[in-house]
Amino acid sequence: MTRRIFLVDDHDVVRAGMKSVLDDSFDIVGEAADVKEAVNGILATSPEMVVLDVKLPDGNGADVIEQVRKTRPGVKFMALTVSTSRGDVVRLMQAGVDGYITKTTLGADLPDLIRQTYVGARPVSPDVAAYLLDIDEDIEAGSSIERLTPREREVVALIARGYSYRETAARLSISVKTLESHMGHIFEKLSVASRHELAALAYEEGYVDPPEV
Numbered sequence: 001m002t003r004r005i006f007l008v009d010d011h012d013v014v015r016a017g018m019k020s021v022l023d024d025s026f027d028i029v030g031e032a033a034d035v036k037e038a039v040n041g042i043l044a045t046s047p048e049m050v051v052l053d054v055k056l057p058d059g060n061g062a063d064v065i066e067q068v069r070k071t072r073p074g075v076k077f078m079a080l081t082v083s084t085s086r087g088d089v090v091r092l093m094q095a096g097v098d099g100y101i102t103k104t105t106l107g108a109d110l111p112d113l114i115r116q117t118y119v120g121a122r123p124v125s126p127d128v129a130a131y132l133l134d135i136d137e138d139i140e141a142g143s144s145i146e147r148l149t150p151r152e153r154e155v156v157a158l159i160a161r162g163y164s165y166r167e168t169a170a171r172l173s174i175s176v177k178t179l180e181s182h183m184g185h186i187f188e189k190l191s192v193a194s195r196h197e198l199a200a201l202a203y204e205e206g207y208v209d210p211p212e213v
Contacts, residue, residue: 003118006045007031008038008052008064009080018051018080018110025111035059039067047075049098049114054081054088062095069096070208073157074171078117080110089131096150099123120151144190145207152189153207155182159195160202 005026009015010033019028029045032038034057042050042064050068054061065077078099079092092100099117101110102125113123145156151172158168169179183195192198203210 002027004029004047006047006050035063038064042068049076051078051080054083062091065095073154086131089128101125160199160208
């Protein structure tokens with residue numbers, strides 16, 4: 001099955017370069033040059049992964065992730081950027097990015113990095129990996145849900161919207177047993193005892209919108 005990819009970068013030549021590298025392995029379903037165009041394009045084309053820059057004319061790559069994940073929690077995101085700023089790395093990790101690759105260390109292995117991310121890896125370039133050693137200190141300042149792993153946040157988003165364990169597992173392409181393992185870790189990290197308490201916390205923190213009555 002050919003994976004569907006969406007590209008976000010404000011430089012036309014960079015997007016063209018990524019397309020030339022990825023076209024043989026993936027289905028490029030769309031591209032965008034700023035946050036607004038990216039969010040609209042992603043929601044319209046429903047890609048499985050977005051490869052995006054951190055610095056965009058009207059915001060940050062994290063803005064794209066946060067807006068899309070509200071309604072498309074299963075979409076994966078890989079940052080491909082020149083930025084090695086600790087602040088950018090922390091912001092993207094807080095938003096739930098699935099990989100952070102700097103263009104200076106990329107080489108020609110982008111397709112392989114994307115495949116790794118699809119199977120649950122979280123590739124990070126060596127020149128920013130050191131920030132991960134103490135990144136939890138920064139994430140503590142966010143909401144409790146934002147301190148979960150990207151996969152755990154995907155689980156929370158679906159469960160809080162009322163999906164059953166079986167439905168959630170199917171949407172995330174994992175087994176029910178794996179989902180139950182995730183839920184156990186989530187309950188422990190958030191100090192909740194049921195899916196109803198979890199949903200209430202997600203509504204309270206504004207992670208997902210409560211259902212309309």
